[in-house]
Amino acid sequence: MSATATATAEETQTVVAARRLEQARSVFIGVGRPSTAAILARMVHNPDLVLVYESGTIGAKPFHIPLSIGDGELAQTADFVVSVPEMFNYWIGTGRVDVAFLGAAQVDRFANLNSTVIGDYDNPKTRLPGAGGAPEIAVGCGEVVVIAPHNKRTLVERLDFVTTVGHGDGPGARERLGFRGKGPSALITDLGVLEPDLRTCELTLTATMAGVSVEDVAEQTGWELRVANEVAVIEPPSEDELEALRELLAR
Amino acid sequence: MAQILNLPEAIAELVHDGDSVALEGFTHLIPFAAGHELIRQRRAELELIRMTPDILYDQMVGVGAARKLVFSYGGNPGVGSLHRFRDAVEHGWPRAIELEEHSHAGMANRYAAGAADLPFGVLRGYRGNDLQKHTRVAFIKCPFTGEELAAVPALRPDVAVIHAQEADRAGNVQLWGIPGVQKEAVLAAKRSLVTVERIVDQLAPRAGAIVIPGWVIDAVVLAPGGSQPSYSLDVTERDNDFYKEWDVISRERDTFTAWIDQHVRAVAVAR
Numbered sequence A: 001m002s003a004t005a006t007a008t009a010e011e012t013q014t015v016v017a018a019r020r021l022e023q024a025r026s027v028f029i030g031v032g033r034p035s036t037a038a039i040l041a042r043m044v045h046n047p048d049l050v051l052v053y054e055s056g057t058i059g060a061k062p063f064h065i066p067l068s069i070g071d072g073e074l075a076q077t078a079d080f081v082v083s084v085p086e087m088f089n090y091w092i093g094t095g096r097v098d099v100a101f102l103g104a105a106q107v108d109r110f111a112n113l114n115s116t117v118i119g120d121y122d123n124p125k126t127r128l129p130g131a132g133g134a135p136e137i138a139v140g141c142g143e144v145v146v147i148a149p150h151n152k153r154t155l156v157e158r159l160d161f162v163t164t165v166g167h168g169d170g171p172g173a174r175e176r177l178g179f180r181g182k183g184p185s186a187l188i189t190d191l192g193v194l195e196p197d198l199r200t201c202e203l204t205l206t207a208t209m210a211g212v213s214v215e216d217v218a219e220q221t222g223w224e225l226r227v228a229n230e231v232a233v234i235e236p237p238s239e240d241e242l243e244a245l246r247e248l249l250a251r
Numbered sequence B: 001m002a003q004i005l006n007l008p009e010a011i012a013e014l015v016h017d018g019d020s021v022a023l024e025g026f027t028h029l030i031p032f033a034a035g036h037e038l039i040r041q042r043r044a045e046l047e048l049i050r051m052t053p054d055i056l057y058d059q060m061v062g063v064g065a066a067r068k069l070v071f072s073y074g075g076n077p078g079v080g081s082l083h084r085f086r087d088a089v090e091h092g093w094p095r096a097i098e099l100e101e102h103s104h105a106g107m108a109n110r111y112a113a114g115a116a117d118l119p120f121g122v123l124r125g126y127r128g129n130d131l132q133k134h135t136r137v138a139f140i141k142c143p144f145t146g147e148e149l150a151a152v153p154a155l156r157p158d159v160a161v162i163h164a165q166e167a168d169r170a171g172n173v174q175l176w177g178i179p180g181v182q183k184e185a186v187l188a189a190k191r192s193l194v195t196v197e198r199i200v201d202q203l204a205p206r207a208g209a210i211v212i213p214g215w216v217i218d219a220v221v222l223a224p225g226g227s228q229p230s231y232s233l234d235v236t237e238r239d240n241d242f243y244k245e246w247d248v249i250s251r252e253r254d255t256f257t258a259w260i261d262q263h264v265r266a267v268a269v270a271r
Helices: A009-019 A033-044 A072-077 A084-092 A134-140 A173-177 A214-219 A239-250 B007-014 B032-040 B055-062 B083-091 B104-115 B182-188 B240-249 B253-265
Strands: A026-029 A050-053 A057-060 A099-102 A117-119 A124-127 A143-147 A184-188 A192-196 A203-208 A226-233 B003-005 B020-023 B046-049 B066-071 B098-101 B120-123 B138-141 B148-153 B159-168 B173-175 B191-200 B210-212 B219-222
Touching: A009 A033, A009 A143, A009 A184, A009 A239, A026 A033, A033 A050, A033 A099, A033 A143, A033 A239, A057 A072, A084 A134, A084 B104, A099 A134, A124 B083, A134 B104, A203 A214, A214 A226, B003 B007, B007 B032, B007 B191, B007 B219, B020 B032, B032 B055, B032 B159, B032 B191, B032 B253, B046 B055, B055 B066, B055 B083, B055 B240, B055 B253, B083 B253, B104 B120, B104 B148, B104 B182, B159 B182, B182 B191, B182 B210, B240 B253
Parallel strands: A026 A050, A026 A099, A099 A143, A143 A184, A203 A226, B003 B219, B020 B046, B020 B159, B046 B066, B066 B098, B159 B191, B191 B219
Antiparallel strands: A050 A057, A117 A124, A184 A192, A192 A203, B120 B148, B138 B148, B159 B173, B173 B210
């Protein structure tokens, strides 16, 4: 049996995210799947990719997947290490980082993100960690790739709290707000890829994973899903990609 | 010039009930030993300030030491929720807590403004999101270009507490690795306390290290291992397993309280 036949949806999601970094000079990442995808990209696609963690480590070359953004290995392998004010003012805010990977508890159709609270702010059902670096990362970085699980709890009609502005209320919103970066360019889920429509900015299904139908995706989306005229089928992870990913996870 | 004190006397002298206190350290060099001494001395009604209130502030919030939390990310990094923080916010246990939350960029600029003794920091941010409705931010027009920018009020904590690798006998401090926002916190605060892994006769300058002179620090305390389960680069390692264990320990009120009693309150610190 070939390795490609056995890739899980999560593995494919990570591989798809890593492919997104083939041409990038630099990527801003948090921990979890984004970090795994970026390290994988360095292993198989783009050995010169500069990994930027908000703890201040720029050009980190971790061998292991870090548990926290501040693990010692990140500082020890970085090209240089900066303070938090320098990170946000000199590197993030200025647009010197090409791509940012962000996650969120809720995503809406314009790729706005909630990582603050489920329910009412003053009387929350679930208190989430909060903004962290996300709002200004989404303002400043060249583009944003959102990575999230695909279900109706996450992809919602209306956010309980707008922590991070993606495309706001649609066309022209980012320009009106004076944001520099292009904003979200993709939402990568475990079912497929959604990209903002060039005219409406609304997240539109452009690719599905093998074996996933457009109906499956619509069923798991909390708004009436827009679908591109042609929906591509994502090429499953190659043996090289999958082997590298599994080897990385096993380190 | 910084006095070299022991931990109980430094906390007793510098931190008072009701103070605003910033125990800083961005995943690295988190001053756990000092925070635990605050719990042992039963400091109360504190305004706790910290960009990333992780396990240490979960413990301090869980024992009810804080009336207010000023922060930008309240999670257990790489693991998940801070259960004591959530219990305080969601259920008011052991007491209700006031929140003032920002983004990282906002907090970093608030500290930098405090360190510069300016009234506010300025950045491109907060526009269009819901944070601005719940926190202290204002929008101002640049007098030179007309661009609209976010202004955030300077942070001026009563006390900053940080941990570093080393100090000399005059209280000059050297730290390296991820520098976070500790230098800014010390310079922004009215009083400051630095715990260190070791005290040396003379600091050997290191490329890329941060030196904070003893004449802007009130007290230096020798506290080897004082950043564990966080770490001090080149001296101790981050105890990632403990960050995962904390998820279990802190999930229930009684297991949390038993842990604090055994591992914090019952610990005798050398005077």
